[in-house]
Amino acid sequence: MKVLVVGSGGREHALCWAIAASPLCEKLWCAPGNAGIAQDAECVAIGAEDLDGIVAFAREHAVDLVVVGPEGPLVLGLVDRLNDAGIRAFGPSAAAARLEGSKGFMKDLCAAHGIPTAAYGRFTDAAAAKAFVRERGAPIVVKADGLAAGKGVVVAESVAEAEAAIDDALVANRFGDAGAELVVEEFLEGEEASYFALVDGKTVLPLASAQDHKRVGDGDTGPNTGGMGAYSPAPVMTPEMEARVLDEIVHPLVAAMTEAGCPFKGVVFAGLMIGESGPKLIEINVRFGDPECQTLMMRLRSDLLPALVASADGALAHLDLRWHPETALCVVMAANGYPGDYAKGTEIRGLDAAASDDVTVFHAGTKREAERILATGGRVLGVTALGASVAEAQARAYAAVDRIDWPDGFCRRDIGWRAVARETAGG
Known part of the structure; x- marks a missing residue:
């Protein structure tokens, strides 16, 4: 099969890595890809939201399957466009992608069908949203209705913090169209x-x-x-x-x-x-x-x-999948300053030394210039390890992180902490 993966992040590198290992895959492209993906697929310079460009490429190269990685092109209707062109695609239609593209749509669907979720309200007016917050109290959660790259959610510890988040979205227009409507919902414990x-x-x-x-x-x-x-x-x-x-x-x-x-x-x-x-x-x-x-x-x-x-x-009925019993743990290495302003173009060394039979370094925001690997995004690498326990996978992942030479990056040092504590306690 000839396969095209759409996207350029760590998710897409992981998908390309897995698809490239399939004996059914005879050719693999990724649009636009990154420096790590280039080890598993041929990268093509087409943006993930360039729907016309992706459809044209898939037609020209007789692609058998397009795997759409990010939410943006799904919400924009890439799968619909591909299907209309007679091209098989993995992912939901634009109508189905509203489950992520509109938090309000998802919440209303849950309410109508008795699916357990937090109590909520939908608002386009800041005063009404603030009145709801004052009635409910804090902590409370304020969410931009649309896609905001994972940054449109504020877990407000006070009413004042929630009101500031409402003003950010509805008055200051921080998230553009994605924040033109808000979902405000109860804070869930657990x-x-x-x-x-x-x-x-x-x-x-x-x-x-x-x-x-x-x-x-x-x-x-x-x-x-x-x-x-x-x-x-x-x-x-x-x-x-x-x-x-x-x-x-x-x-x-x-x-x-x-x-x-x-x-x-x-x-x-x-x-x-x-x-x-x-x-x-x-x-x-x-x-x-x-x-x-x-x-x-x-x-x-x-x-x-x-x-x-x-x-x-539409043929999943008779399919089964097998899984390694081990734990896999991924540590994200990000550019200093993320999720705020961060420098781009800094060099990363030591990637080959970090990889092993139990460790794979997935790339997210990277590009290659000659023999150098440069950081281009906020989240840049996903150092991922297998282990018999969470603690073992964690130790292997951080040992690999420490072999990477990137003074302009950082990571959390406690990924998996809840599970490690549970293992230590014997529960």
Whole structure:
């Protein structure tokens, strides 16, 4: 098969790495890719949201499958455009991608179908949003309705902080159109986890769980980011809890989308809060997470490519996937200053020394200039390790991090801390 992956981040490197290993893959491209992806695929200079360019390339090269990595082109309708051109694509239609493209749409769907989630309100008027906050009190969560690159969520510890977040979005227009409407919702207590499943419009094929670390600093401090690290599986997602997530959230969600006239195909990424009463849905993403995807691909023993094709073709019913029992843990290395202003073009050395049989360094924001690897983004590398326990995977990942020579980068030093503490306590 000839395959084109769309995107340029660590998620896309992990997908290319897995697809390139498939005996079914005879040719692999990535648009636009990065320096690490270039080791597994031929990179082509087409932007992820250049829908015309991607469709034209897929036609010209008789691509058999286009795998769309990021949410942006999905929300813009890339899969629809490809399907209209007779090209098979992995991912949801624009109508189905509203699950991520509009938090309000997702919340309304949950409310209509009894899917457990936080109580909420939708607002385009700052005064009304502030009145809701004052009525509810703090802590409380303020979210931009649209896509905001992982930075449109504020967990406000006080009413004043929530009101400032409302003004940022609705008055100062910080997030542009993405923040023209807000979802304000109750703060949920518990432990966060992520759950992934492939869907073909009808059938749900469970994948695995993970736990992300959104805050920039150790101990979950500082502002939210796109993700500073993750590990899989998440111990809080016991077999019993996984069954509840599938029965109470994923299956009803898929059925609701079909009922709404926009059947879902692709990957469902459920962001969850596991509390005393069970799982509640925080958000739905319509693509693999980054950096969760890196951990999932490290653990996957089966060939990924047939599963992606089956999702696109509506043929998941008889498919099964095998997983390594080990833990995979990913440490994100970011440019100094991220998620604020950061320098670009700094050189990274020691990448070959960091890799081993148990460690893969996935690239996110990188480019190659001659023999030099340069940082081009905020989140730059995903150092991912396998281990028999979370602690072992963590130790291997940080040993690899320490072999990378990049004085202009940093990372959290506590990825997986909850699970390591649980292991240490023997629970």
